Amino acid sequence: MKNTGKRIGIISNRRRQSQEICRQLKQKLKQNHFILNDNNPDIVISIGGDGMLLSAFHKYEEQLDKVRFVGVHTGHLGFYTDYRDFELDKLINNLKLDTGAKVSYPILNVKIFHGNNEICIKRALNEATIKRSGRTMVADVIINQVHFERFRGDGISVSTPTGSTAYNKSLGGAVLHPTIEALQIAEVASLNNRVFRTLGSSIIVPKKDKIEIVPTWNDRHAISIDNQNFMINNISKIEFQIDQHKINFLATPSHTSFWNRVKDAFIGEVEE
Numbered sequence: 001m002k003n004t005g006k007r008i009g010i011i012s013n014r015r016r017q018s019q020e021i022c023r024q025l026k027q028k029l030k031q032n033h034f035i036l037n038d039n040n041p042d043i044v045i046s047i048g049g050d051g052m053l054l055s056a057f058h059k060y061e062e063q064l065d066k067v068r069f070v071g072v073h074t075g076h077l078g079f080y081t082d083y084r085d086f087e088l089d090k091l092i093n094n095l096k097l098d099t100g101a102k103v104s105y106p107i108l109n110v111k112i113f114h115g116n117n118e119i120c121i122k123r124a125l126n127e128a129t130i131k132r133s134g135r136t137m138v139a140d141v142i143i144n145q146v147h148f149e150r151f152r153g154d155g156i157s158v159s160t161p162t163g164s165t166a167y168n169k170s171l172g173g174a175v176l177h178p179t180i181e182a183l184q185i186a187e188v189a190s191l192n193n194r195v196f197r198t199l200g201s202s203i204i205v206p207k208k209d210k211i212e213i214v215p216t217w218n219d220r221h222a223i224s225i226d227n228q229n230f231m232i233n234n235i236s237k238i239e240f241q242i243d244q245h246k247i248n249f250l251a252t253p254s255h256t257s258f259w260n261r262v263k264d265a266f267i268g269e270v271e272e
């Protein structure tokens with residue numbers, strides 16, 4: 001029989017359960033005439049947790065415009081995962097019915113200026129966090145050319161709407177619906193007393209606005225981009241904006257509504 005013409009890439013974590021699901025999925029995809037292609041896929045399936053989908057995003061971040069993602073969670077239902085591991089047949093069926101529909105969410109563009117005016121550009125699906133290595137971070141926060149505040153504390157996180165339920169939420173930030181194209185700045189343990197002052201609450205910045213963080217001490221800082229960590233010397237500035245690309249997810253009947261995910265993850269069933 002003719003193949004479906006759809007190229008599927010699969011990325012899985014090393015846990016035995018995920019590897020087994022990966023094996024079963026490959027078999028089912030082949031039986032249903034899909035083409036397995038990790039280098040140039042139309043659809044990327046990640047097997048594992050939300051963390052695995054973050055890895056899948058970074059593996060294919062140069063191909064965002066032509067790739068659609070779908071996540072299979074081997075634990076509970078996640079934020080970036082629409083299928084549980086026992087729903088492979090449902091996934092295959094939805095892939096067969098797929099007409100190319102997608103759901104797209106904003107991602108974050110991070111420009112790091114360091115050393116001799118070197119610029120390093122990164123993209124984040126959840127958030128980027130800057131902290132100073134081992135000491136109080138002191139940094140100016142500039143929003144759209146307005147010098148907003150001088151921050152002192154552990155660090156600052158800038159998150160996407162879909163990242164708002166991750167580290168941002170632990171920092172006391174708000175949960176943002178992903179159709180709101182905005183970034184959120186959240187403080188990590190800011191120092192607030194009679195001398196030092198920051199806003200104290202998180203801030204939501206609209207599309208096209210630029211956030212700049214200028215550390216006072218351009219020594220060693222730790223930058224976390226989703227599940228990756230970098231130590232960078234001589235940072236002179238970091239710029240944060242909504243990226244011109246978006247992440248696309250496969251839109252199938254199984255694409256869970258955002259509020260259902262939030263409820264499922266944080267509230268659960270409440271007894272009346």
Ligand code: NAP
Nearest residue numbers: 049050051052078079126127162163165166167170226227
């Ligand atoms: P991890 O330590 O396994 O992740 C921490 C938890 O965050 C896991 O339960 C993960 O889900 C969940 N998660 C990831 N993205 C999420 C999202 N968009 N909304 C809600 N929950 C989310 O590390 P990881 O799996 O590599 O994930 C990296 C992310 O962890 C970072 O981007 C950061 O947001 C988050 N993190 C949170 C804290 C904190 O809350 N204090 C500290 C460090 C990092 P799975 O179990 O499905 O992977």
Ligand code: MN
Nearest residue numbers: 049050051052
């Ligand atoms: Mn994880």
